[in-house]
Amino acid sequence: MDPKHSGIFDSEMRQPHSRCMVDTRVALRGxxxxxxxxxxxxxxxxxxxxxxxxxxxxxxVAEEMKKAKRLAATFFFSHKHAQSGAKxxxxxxxxxxxTFPRIRDDITRAVEGDRMLLSPDKSRSDQIQELxxxxxxxxxxxxxxxxxxxxxxxDECFSAEEAARLxxxxxxxxxxxxxxxxxxxxxxxxxxxxxxxxxxxxxxxSLTTRDDDTIQDVRYFLRVSxxxxxTSRPAVFGLPPEPWPSNDEFEMLVFKAGGLFVYAxxxxxxxxxxxxxxxxxxxxxxxxxxxxGADIDQLYRQIIATSENPLVHCRMLASIIRLIIPLRxxxxxxxxxxxxxxxxxxxxxxxxxxxxxxxxxxxxxxxHTSLRDFISDPLRSKHYHVDAARTNExxxxxxxxxxxxxxxxxxxxxxxxxxxxxxxxxxxxxSKLRRLLALFTKRPYFTSNDINYYPLHAARETCLSLNxxxxxxxxxxxxxxxxxxxxxxxxQKQRKLxxxxxx
Numbered sequence: 001m002d003p004k005h006s007g008i009f010d011s012e013m014r015q016p017h018s019r020c021m022v023d024t025r026v027a028l029r030g031x032x033x034x035x036x037x038x039x040x041x042x043x044x045x046x047x048x049x050x051x052x053x054x055x056x057x058x059x060x061v062a063e064e065m066k067k068a069k070r071l072a073a074t075f076f077f078s079h080k081h082a083q084s085g086a087k088x089x090x091x092x093x094x095x096x097x098x099t100f101p102r103i104r105d106d107i108t109r110a111v112e113g114d115r116m117l118l119s120p121d122k123s124r125s126d127q128i129q130e131l132x133x134x135x136x137x138x139x140x141x142x143x144x145x146x147x148x149x150x151x152x153x154x155d156e157c158f159s160a161e162e163a164a165r166l167x168x169x170x171x172x173x174x175x176x177x178x179x180x181x182x183x184x185x186x187x188x189x190x191x192x193x194x195x196x197x198x199x200x201x202x203x204x205x206s207l208t209t210r211d212d213d214t215i216q217d218v219r220y221f222l223r224v225s226x227x228x229x230x231t232s233r234p235a236v237f238g239l240p241p242e243p244w245p246s247n248d249e250f251e252m253l254v255f256k257a258g259g260l261f262v263y264a265x266x267x268x269x270x271x272x273x274x275x276x277x278x279x280x281x282x283x284x285x286x287x288x289x290x291x292x293g294a295d296i297d298q299l300y301r302q303i304i305a306t307s308e309n310p311l312v313h314c315r316m317l318a319s320i321i322r323l324i325i326p327l328r329x330x331x332x333x334x335x336x337x338x339x340x341x342x343x344x345x346x347x348x349x350x351x352x353x354x355x356x357x358x359x360x361x362x363x364x365x366x367x368h369t370s371l372r373d374f375i376s377d378p379l380r381s382k383h384y385h386v387d388a389a390r391t392n393e394x395x396x397x398x399x400x401x402x403x404x405x406x407x408x409x410x411x412x413x414x415x416x417x418x419x420x421x422x423x424x425x426x427x428x429x430x431s432k433l434r435r436l437l438a439l440f441t442k443r444p445y446f447t448s449n450d451i452n453y454y455p456l457h458a459a460r461e462t463c464l465s466l467n468x469x470x471x472x473x474x475x476x477x478x479x480x481x482x483x484x485x486x487x488x489x490x491x492q493k494q495r496k497l498x499x500x501x502x503x
Contacts, residue, residue, distance in 0.1 A: 007091055009062040009074040009150065015362065016355065020060040021224070024217040025053070028205070032061055035203055036070075036148055036183055043171055043184040045198050048207030050370045051262030051296060052214070054187040057207075058152040061185065065148050072099050072147040072182050077156040078369070085157045086120030088166070092149060093131035099147070103135035110134065124166065128173050139180045146181040149174075154188040156369065163188065164197035171199050209259030218257050218264050222250070225268040229278050236278060245282055252286050256295065262368045263296050269352035269367070270303060296370055297380050300353070304384050307349045311384070314375070316346040318386035319394055320354070321372050324419045326365035327412070329356065334412035335398050389428040396423035400436045406445065421455025425462045429470075437463075438473055441480040453488040460485055 010017060020029070035042050048054055055076065065071035073095035075088045097104040110130045116122045117130055151170075154163040170184055188194050190206065198204070207214065230241045237244060245253070257264040271281040284306070290298060307313045316339065320332070327335065329347075336343050347356055347364070353371050356364045366372060378385040399420035402412050427433060440446060462468055463478040 007075040007077060007087065008095065009059055009076050009152070010066075013363075014076065014078070018056045018059055019063065020053070020056050021217075021221055024220060025057055025060070025213075027213050028057065028207075029060065029064075031205070032057075032185075033064070036061075036065065036146060036185075038183075039144070039146055039181055041146075041175065041181050041183060043199070043202045044186070045194075045202050045204045046185065046187040046207065047190040047194075047204065049189060049209070050373065051260045051368060052207040052209060053261040054207060055152055056261065058150055058185065058187050061148075062150050065150075070145060070147050072096060072149045074150045074152070076150075076152040077158070078153060085162070088151070089124060089127035089131055090118050093127075093135075096132065096135065100136075100139060103138050106135035106138055107131055124169055125173070128169055133173050133176070133179070136174075136179050136182075144181070146183060148183045148185060150185045150187075152187045154186055154194060155191055160191040160193035163191070164193040167194060167197040171197075171202070211259065214261075215254075215259045218259055218261060219254050221261070222253060222257065222264050222268070225264075226250070226271075229268075229272050233278065244279065249282060249286060253282070256285065256290050256299075258295070260296060262370060263299060266296075266299060266303075266352055266367060270299075273351060297374055300371065300374050300381075301384065303350065303352055307345075309345075312342060313346045313349055314381075314384045315386050315391070315394070316342050317350055317354075318375050318388075318391045319398075320346075320364060321366055321375055322388065322391050322395060323415075324422055325415070326363040327415060328362065329360040329364055331411040331415060332364055334410050335402060335415065337398075337401070387428075389426065392423045392426040393428045393430055393433055396420060396427045397433055397436060399423060400433075400440050403445070404436070404440060404443070406443070418452050418455055421458035424455075425458045427462075429462075429468045431470075434468070434470070434474055434477070438477045441477050441484070446480065446484055447487075451484055451488055453485070453492050456481060456485040456488055 007014075032044070035044055046054055046057065058076070062071055062074050073092040075091055077085065093107050097107050111117050114130065117127055149170075151166075154167065158166065167186060174182060174184065186194075209215075226245060230237050230244050234241065253267065257267065267285055270285065271278050273281065285299065285302060288298060288302060304310050304314060316336070319336070332343055333340055347354060353367045354364060355367055356362065374380050375384075375386060376388065398412075399416035402410060402416040403420060407413065424433070424437065445451060459481055463474070463481050469475055469478065
């Protein structure tokens with residue numbers, strides 16, 4: 001397993017890391033420290049709506065436990081980074097082998113005895129037993145220090161039912177008295193299925209936007225951040241800097257944030273964009289009155305409204321959001337080759353809500369998953385809504401364009417190679433997409449044994465459906481895909497057989 005692609009909390013793949021600002025969440029962090037110091041295996045469920053700061057708290061606690069040499073393992077789920085939920089148990093086992101070197105050989109022997117333990121097809125119950133529970137038995141009576149395993153954002157990459165099952169397995173299988181003291185910390189939204197999986201003794205902490213400590217922490221964050229903007233822009237505020245904002249403006253912004261950290265963070269991102277005047281940007285946020293606080297949808301609509309062509313730029317934004325995995329700028333430029341100008345303007349307009357490294361080397365991804373929820377829900381995004389099937393149609397067309405060029409060293413080629421089938425399976429079956437697919441299936445690469453199995457599998461059911469087939473050409477295309485899938489399946493079986501013979 002390559003840890004840099006995992007859900008380890010401080011992985012480079014998860015940059016920039018989200019942590020609590022100094023002097024915020026003080027009472028909550030104190031409570032968590034007290035619970036984690038206990039020697040009676042106290043499991044914790046930190047829950048709250050999107051944007052209340054669950055991940056920042058989990059990251060800060062993980063940092064503190066790592067510094068104290070008491071962090072056993074972490075797994076931080078995220079739509080943004082699209083890591084597979086199938087990696088969670090192998091990732092935790094990898095970290096346990098580093099935390100407790102005594103059990104490293106036991107984990108290695110377990111994997112050597114059953115290579116399927118690292119496969120997504122293996123049952124999680126067997127993975128937990130063989131990779132975690134059995135090795136930890138070697139530490140019996142040798143480990144008095146309480147440790148922690150932190151699993152953040154359970155609901156990000158699992159359905160509520162799957163997340164609930166994972167919680168039940170981990171809490172039950174790690175509860176044995178013969179195991180070392182390892183507290184489990186879960187964070188998620190307050191889903192009913194997850195709640196039902198929590199054992200009776202779990203310590204539940206609910207984060208709300210109405211809590212006085214949370215509101216004060218948001219107020220502190222806004223005050224410090226606005227002061228940083230004021231003192232760092234002498235061309236705007238002078239030397240010494242003039243007072244800003246007014247008390248009324250500040251109180252209105254605090255009200256709009258409503259105890260929602262993600263609102264406060266993105267509002268500051270919006271105000272601090274260097275190419276714009278901070279006073280004008282703040283005035284724009286405050287211009288539209290709110291009946292309630294924490295109205296993040298209103299903030300998103302205000303940011304979108306700054307675009308000169310909001311519908312076009314929302315379509316590009318939706319395309320970035322619906323990628324299977326986030327890509328770097330150079331890959332996006334290649335994938336969206338015919339729409340590069342739109343891409344550049346979109347990244348500029350939505351810079352407050354999109355992470356894009358100035359040097360172009362980082363992944364381009366959304367700041368917070370609430371933006372994905374906003375774009376996906378027509379009741380929330382209203383006239384800015386972009387249909388998911390149309391977005392995937394565009395992405396499938398872009399992938400096929402890249403593949404038809406057959407230039408293997410193009411930055412987006414690898415992405416197009418494994419993602420075309422997934423986007424196609426979710427796409428609106430336009431005549432343009434069907435024509436491109438027919439052309440693609442005639443190319444030599446498509447008839448070779450080197451074609452990737454997984455996109456073919458994703459595309460097969462779609463291309464055989466009545467919704468897709470409109471004429472004889474579509475039937476021929478579907479037959480080619482079925483044949484290519486058969487060849488790819490046989491090739492995959494041969495490779496597995498060859499590996500087994502080598503052993």
